[in-house]
Amino acid sequence: MPGWDYERAAAERGYHAVCGCDEAGAGPLAGRVYAAAVMLPDGLELPWLNDSKRVTEKRREILFDQIQEQAVSWAVAWVEPEEIDKLDILNSRIKAMQLAIDALEPKADFALIDGNRDHGSKHAITAEHQMVVKGDSLSYSIAAASILAKVSRDRWMVEMAARYPQYEFERHKGYPTKRHFELLRKFGPCPIHRRSFLKNL
Numbered sequence: 001m002p003g004w005d006y007e008r009a010a011a012e013r014g015y016h017a018v019c020g021c022d023e024a025g026a027g028p029l030a031g032r033v034y035a036a037a038v039m040l041p042d043g044l045e046l047p048w049l050n051d052s053k054r055v056t057e058k059r060r061e062i063l064f065d066q067i068q069e070q071a072v073s074w075a076v077a078w079v080e081p082e083e084i085d086k087l088d089i090l091n092s093r094i095k096a097m098q099l100a101i102d103a104l105e106p107k108a109d110f111a112l113i114d115g116n117r118d119h120g121s122k123h124a125i126t127a128e129h130q131m132v133v134k135g136d137s138l139s140y141s142i143a144a145a146s147i148l149a150k151v152s153r154d155r156w157m158v159e160m161a162a163r164y165p166q167y168e169f170e171r172h173k174g175y176p177t178k179r180h181f182e183l184l185r186k187f188g189p190c191p192i193h194r195r196s197f198l199k200n201l
Helices: 005-012 057-070 081-087 089-103 140-163 178-187
Strands: 018-024 033-039 073-079 110-114 129-132
Touching: 005 018, 005 110, 005 129, 005 140, 018 089, 018 140, 033 089, 033 140, 057 140, 073 081, 073 089, 073 140, 081 089, 110 140
Parallel strands: 018 110, 110 129
Antiparallel strands: 018 033, 033 073
């Protein structure tokens, strides 16, 4: 379960405004990649808060509202599918995370970033930061960011399902499921599909 160790260690090093940052949607064949940055009051406890993949959809929706209400600051950012095709997914993920950190108000002076990659060929995390492998299950702030990123992306994919109903985005959220591949072969890609992800279709 996530805790406060990483945030408090950063505070001991003199940082006063520590945020967590995570992204959602690196693997899908369609849609934006989202990122969120969240700064929480020290010691805040929210029932069920964990890595978004370990939380049910219903609980994620509840946590989404609780995090936004109780955070010191939060922000969500994204990179569009056509830009993912131009940049590649690593650069897009990193760009989205830095955009989210930059959008915080009040600002963070240190960021805890989920994962082990903080730069690609074109974009890098420019904020003072620390990478935390499996951070969404270790850090409360990163777990909160994972919830905001995941729910924001899922909600957008449901909106896209209404625009492109033949792909059933509300079911698979653009991920490479068997059903999604079947529908892609039947209908071909739509404007929100990532062309660079479909080379083996």
